[in-house]
Amino acid sequence: MDRIPILKMGSALLVTIQVDMQDRLAMALEEDLTTRIAQTGARGVLIDISSLEIVDSFIGRMLDSIAAVSRLLDARTVVVGMRPAVAITLVELGLTLTGVATALDVERGMALLGERIAGAEGFDAGDIL
Amino acid sequence: MASPDQARFAALLAADRDRILAAWIGALKAAGTVGQGRITAMEMETQAREMLGHLVAAIGEAGFDAKAPAYGRLRDGLAEISRTRAMQGFSPSETAAFVFSLKRPLHEAIARAEGLDPAAAAEIGVEASVLVDQFGLLTVEAYQKRREEVIIRQQREIAELSTPVVKLWDGVLALPLIGTLDSERTQVVMENLLQSIVDHSAEIAIIDITGVPTVDTLVAQHLLKTVAAARLMGADCIISGIRPQIAQTMVHLGVELNVVSKATLADAFAVALRRIGRTVVPARPAASAQG
Numbered sequence: 001m002d003r004i005p006i007l008k009m010g011s012a013l014l015v016t017i018q019v020d021m022q023d024r025l026a027m028a029l030e031e032d033l034t035t036r037i038a039q040t041g042a043r044g045v046l047i048d049i050s051s052l053e054i055v056d057s058f059i060g061r062m063l064d065s066i067a068a069v070s071r072l073l074d075a076r077t078v079v080v081g082m083r084p085a086v087a088i089t090l091v092e093l094g095l096t097l098t099g100v101a102t103a104l105d106v107e108r109g110m111a112l113l114g115e116r117i118a119g120a121e122g123f124d125a126g127d128i129l
Numbered sequence: 130m131a132s133p134d135q136a137r138f139a140a141l142l143a144a145d146r147d148r149i150l151a152a153w154i155g156a157l158k159a160a161g162t163v164g165q166g167r168i169t170a171m172e173m174e175t176q177a178r179e180m181l182g183h184l185v186a187a188i189g190e191a192g193f194d195a196k197a198p199a200y201g202r203l204r205d206g207l208a209e210i211s212r213t214r215a216m217q218g219f220s221p222s223e224t225a226a227f228v229f230s231l232k233r234p235l236h237e238a239i240a241r242a243e244g245l246d247p248a249a250a251a252e253i254g255v256e257a258s259v260l261v262d263q264f265g266l267l268t269v270e271a272y273q274k275r276r277e278e279v280i281i282r283q284q285r286e287i288a289e290l291s292t293p294v295v296k297l298w299d300g301v302l303a304l305p306l307i308g309t310l311d312s313e314r315t316q317v318v319m320e321n322l323l324q325s326i327v328d329h330s331a332e333i334a335i336i337d338i339t340g341v342p343t344v345d346t347l348v349a350q351h352l353l354k355t356v357a358a359a360r361l362m363g364a365d366c367i368i369s370g371i372r373p374q375i376a377q378t379m380v381h382l383g384v385e386l387n388v389v390s391k392a393t394l395a396d397a398f399a400v401a402l403r404r405i406g407r408t409v410v411p412a413r414p415a416a417s418a419q420g
Contacts, residue, residue, distance in 0.1 A: 079361075079363075080363060081363075082361050082362045082363070083327070083362075084320060084323030084324050084326070084327060084358075084362065086361075087323055087358040087359070087361040087362050088319060088320070088323065088358050090358075090361055091354050091357045091358045091361065092354075096357040096360070096361070097361060102360060102361055102362065102363040103363040104326070104327075104330050104331075104332065104362065104363040104364065105330065105363075108332075108363065109363075
């Protein structure tokens with residue numbers, strides 16, 4: 001079965017979703033990501049969904065639960081590049097992902113992640129990323 | 130089914146067709162609907178000829194029962210003509226007159242008819258009147274329907290026109306809302322705003338509701354949806370332009386907007402500039418710059 005690659009960049013993990021998310025793929029991603037956070041001690045997770053065109057309530061819930069799990073493992077989650085249609089769908093489904101930080105693109109997402117991690121640690125963002 | 134009298138009448142009509150048509154077109158011309166640049170005498174004649182043909186055929190087949198399948202072609206034809214009339218800018222009475230002006234030629238044809246006894250002729254006269262009335266109503270209905278379609282289309286266009294997204298600064302968008310927010314408009318507004326956020330890669334969107342006359346729970350919910358969708362994309366929203374009376378009403382209604390809100394667009398813009406790390410400073414007067 002296909003798996004979504006997880007890249008490590010500094011103390012952050014980078015996930016780019018470039019295929020249609022099926023439920024099983026989403027569950028595998030959640031599992032892999034959790035394992036990797038624990039292994040690497042990553043402090044941030046950045047999920048790029050700019051190529052994701054179709055979402056359902058399950059994918060929405062998965063994003064929420066990835067954020068919750070990461071928070072437990074002391075990592076912040078930022079979702080970046082959500083398409084307008086996807087945003088409208090999630091809102092209509094009643095999933096406003098209140099626990100997840102969002103940004104327009106990967107660049108701003110990384111900057112946000114840096115700030116968040118620095119804010120939590122009291123470090124300068126440059127030290128971490 | 131057509132009774133023997135009706136069948137005989139239909140045959141008479143078919144034979145008398147050219148005279149009826151001439152009288153009908155004469156009446157139409159006298160009414161003054163032709164020759165104002167909207168429709169040519171030629172077109173009118175073609176339409177009249179076609180409709181009369183359908184009518185004669187239908188009477189021969191089904192008598193005066195306007196609901197019979199035999200009248201289908203006549204009904205469709207008249208509906209189509211009425212729709213075109215509505216597009217061409219005819220008034221409803223002018224449109225209906227097209228059918229009603231057939232009444233007199235039909236009665237004249239009945240009077241001319243030979244071989245019908247007076248009682249049957251009177252009966253057929255009444256039936257023909259009722260038939261023409263029914264088709265007159267049908268044309269008005271088709272006309273009305275077409276006009277309603279036009280109104281609906283215009284409403285949609287107004288909704289699109291009235292929701293412009295303007296760029297105030299690099300990364301700052303404003304959405305001045307004017308008019309009542311219903312679900313359909315909210316959808317258009319939301320789509321426009323989110324697309325503009327992508328296009329301009331804007332971090333902050335200011336939704337100005339100065340032009341929204343009332344804010345009830347439904348409107349508030351629509352606003353919140355838009356704000357939530359923008360947040361999911363990574364942009365922050367500021368709501369501005371809540372008028373004092375509206376603010377009071379909202380509090381009395383228990384409507385809560387859990388978003389940053391400012392009294393005026395200017396205040397919201399100031400906040401937006403601060404967020405993106407810009408400040409507005411007064412330009413230095415030329416004299417002091419030199420000194």
